[in-house]
Amino acid sequence: MAEKIEVSGFRHFFQTEGGPVQATGTIDLSIRAGEFVTLVGPSGCGKTTLLKAIAGFITPSEGSIVCDGKPVKGPGRDRGVVFQELAILPWRTVRRNIAHGLEIARVPRVQRDATVTRLVGLMGLVGFEDRYPHELSGGMRQRVAVARTWAADPEIILMDEPFAAVDAMTRLTLQEELGRLCVATRKTVFFITHSVEEAVFLADRVLVMTKRPGTIKAVLDVPRREAGGRDWDSFTSDPVMQKIAGEVMHLVHAERV
Amino acid sequence: MMHRLIWRCLPAVPAVIALLAWWAWFAIDRPPPSVMPSATDVVVTMWQLAFGGRLAGDILASLARLLSGVGLGIVTGMIAGFVAGLNRPVASFLNPLVVFFNAISGIVWLPLVIGWLGIGSALAIFLIWNTVFFIVFQNTVLGVQLVAEVLELSVRSLGGGRWETIRSVTLPGALPYILSGIRSGLGFGWRALIAAELVGATTGLGQLIFSGAEYHRADIIVGGCLLIGAIAMAMDRWLLLPIERRTVMRWGLVTSGRGR
């Protein structure tokens, strides 16, 4: 399969008043089309910096990032981002938030409505189309954020701890839904988390990062998920999965800050 | 049931007490009308002024000045505020000037500007604009700078350009601050208007009450003051509140606890 994201020799420094601060170590990584890659690491290791660089929000201090053979020069419609914080617009209804990317791309209204209706159904938001975000629960809002990104139909989706602010029960449901959505839509996903279980549950491949300045210290393949995605019941009872989770846990544990 | 009735009537209590005290004062000791008019005098005078008097003209003159000045202040303040809010160097260059001119905004300009514009509407409009501009400007800059970065990033990742980001994120995101700037601008502007009209105009509510002082007509003054308060309250309720209800409150950005 073709390389969808190619990061080589990436290193980043932040300019502060006390001089430059190293945010990440040297990172090389490549993600194939249709692959779901998760990245686990301790807080402050530079995971978000790497994701922001791939998204095009920051220009790397060193190294290059290539998506689909083209060097990244800024944010673009080919790379959708789901943020950890609530990044949907409070002044747009659920429907208009989901349709926002399509509005920007000047997609005709009829087509826009069809896409929104499809995603509203897929994400379990039926009946909430005309609500404003503050009228929804945290889990619902994050569903809207996911739906908005999917509606714009980018080939690459970057997710930065999207379920960190959601309560534990809802998170399990959202993870299962995300798994199904990805299998159904064949996106290339780069997903950042600090939860080991979440990383292993969702991924085709798990990357483990060291503490700051972070580099990638291990790569673990997770056997391909069966059609229809994964569910937590079979995950917790599957000895192969539990073994991988144990390994990742061990690797991450060694990086305690 | 009884309790709810009392609760609903409570806001009227101070007014009722004030009226009773007013009447009691006149029942016990009758002050000269040039010091304190009776409540009936005030009502009669206002009635006479309203029908066949100058009241309508004064109200219209005051409101026209207020709306021109405030409108001008909002438009210029927001435009300048966006330019400065989106360009940090511009904002930090302008900041000392804005702090200074905000401190002397409004009535302080009257002696100087009266020489430029003469007595009349232009003077009052300038003083109101001058008051509203700096407040709206400062609030807009603050609002624009405080819009959550993640919201801007999210729209850019959807392919939105600079203009789209400003239109769909920065403007609505800064709106709570802009509206609170407009509200306090309106408060300061209304004060500036009355003060300006006391000396710098020949019509308007400020001039009405000032002429009351000249002719020792306390009834005109008291009536005029009550009218000024009523108009300010009406503007708040029927102009600002509906805008807030439809925007920032609807979006859950602010709750309805409206303090000043």
Added chain:
Amino acid sequence: MKLLAPLRVLMPFAVLVAIWWGIKSGAQVPDKLLVAPPAVWASFVYLVTHGILAEYASASLRMIGLAAMISFVIGVPLGFAVGTNRYAARALEGTLRFLQGISGIAWLPLAILWFGFSNTTTLTIVIYTLIVPIVFNTMTGVRAIPENYVLALQSLGAGRLRIVRDVYLPGALPSIVVGMRLGMGYGWRALIASEMLVRQGGLGDLIFSARTFSQIDRIMVGMVVIGTLYIIVDRLLVQPIETMTIARWGILRR
């Protein structure tokens, strides 16, 4: 880096003065409309060396200081009394809003009828202007304190006085400071306006009298002094308290 800070503040003013000077000499604006910066400076030196400025400025400062003190001493306890009782709060909220709409300066004609063209008139107007926002904001500050704070302390056995001291006072403080700041903003302007009409000294009197003789230089000195004094009072007295309370406790307004 530190040395640059005053420069950053003064730079914009230098540009402004240059523009002003340019307009004055470039467009040949007559002296009765606008004077050049050196004339203003000369006037400033004159007013300072003859003690005129000190006299007028101290009159204004004494007045605003006295009014602020009286308004604070009366307004804050009144705001508490109203705020802690929900019936009183409900009864008075609308009235206070209404009174906020009538600026102090609007009562000036009546005050002149009552007290003549005297300092009492000005003081009354300024106190009225200051006290209404102080009472209003103290009240809303007290009303905004979560009931759980009070309940938690009551369950620890706290009496009414302790609850006022430990919950209501710190909880309402940011709002009180906001009211004080707003009141000072309204009050300082009301003072200047009142001085213009009452003509019994003060900076408002200074600039308005200068108008009568078309002394633009004097007017501009007065404006600069009025602005500078307000900034000093606001930045050096009121704002530090605001940052202290709001920043320290992480309490957001509203």
